[in-house]
Amino acid sequence: MSKQFGLGRGFDALLPTEVDKALLEDDSNRIQKLLITDVYANTEQPRKEFNQKALEELAESIRTHGVLQPIIVVQKNDKTYRIVAGERRYRASQIAGLDKIPAIVRTLNELREVEIALVENVQRVDLSPYEQAVAIARLQQQFSLKYADIAKKLGKAETTVNNIVRLLHLPEDAVKALVGKKITEGHARQILALKDNPEMQAQLLAHCIENNWSVRQAEQFVTAYKKGAHTAQTAKKSLVTQTSETKRLSVSLNAPVRIKRSAKGGTLAIGFTTDEDLQRILQALTTQSKSK
Known part of the structure; x- marks a missing residue:
């Protein structure tokens, strides 16, 4: 495996x-x-x-x-x-x-001692997420343990253990990137979300590494693909368009902006730090509305 x-x-x-x-x-x-x-x-x-x-x-x-x-x-x-x-x-x-x-x-008894040693190794803080996944799989295979039992031994939720083990299904290049700390576990989960399309997985991995995409950008790429943009070009174009809109509004308001799309539209979030900052943003929005 x-x-x-x-x-x-x-x-x-x-x-x-x-x-x-x-x-x-x-x-x-x-x-x-x-x-x-x-x-x-x-x-x-x-x-x-x-x-x-x-x-x-x-x-x-x-x-x-x-x-x-x-x-x-x-x-x-x-x-x-x-x-x-x-x-x-x-x-x-x-x-x-x-x-x-x-x-x-x-x-x-000897096997029990080895099992305890392995559990302790899984809990080491210096293990990468992928190393943890392989260690958990080894516990399951060598000692015929269920993930629920392993979760209990590790003091983790069963869903957490299941999510860690899912990393074993990553393409090899993504595994290398994850272990080499070129991508995070969050990026890896987005790549797993495209398991039905290895070509798209490769494209997303490349964008994450070469363009230094955040997990949020990777998630937007996946969302665009699943909503119908079934090629790397159109999925990327959809993401770039949304990123452009966010940047333009952020510059216009001089405030952090986040756009979250959904099947029925979406939400627009504008950040502010003080009450004065909020009033400034509201004034800017009012002024722009009156000028149109």
Whole structure:
């Protein structure tokens, strides 16, 4: 699910590609060869589909080099073993025709300690929003937790957790921009709002970076598109027109102005700082009205 490339500071130490390092520490003497028939996948694992071509390629590598990294399992009462991490290697080993597979057997208490460590890492203040999303997804996958359970552990609202995880659906270029702090989480959410049109997502991302658009401008771009401006040119033109109107009125009144459009029209907000400032603006509006 996650994209692997130069992510934020310390990210690889937090979330390695396959399993958390904490699961493998000090286990050189704990690797066992288990009968593959005694091992089974976690039925509550969120990931249900695996790329068959990729599995075939991994199986061919296993035939040549063997399983280079042991899977992580927990022993059940019936002497079978449930996979905690490494289902892809397990499936590829089956395809390769292996009778046994290297595994590290963990206890439930050990897994609980790793879960606590991961929760604490998710709560680190130096993680980017995307890093938090990947960490939360890892918690869900490795420990079969529901987002509601994760939210409770993190002390966050479930909607907050769901919104964070949605960042995993960003296009790769947007992920790089978010992790590189070229756009904010607010910009990223507007890009996600255009998920049905990758071309428009790319256009919006470019505008946010190259033109230093605010989240509000990005939102206006999305709104223009969804109201019928179904090309980048017309959506941008709609936004530019509104921006021009706002600037012209702001200069005329010497006051901050915000225009918010809706399906039935919209609202016009004019800012002022003091009562004298308000009277000045009212006088300017009255004067302009009488001159027409």
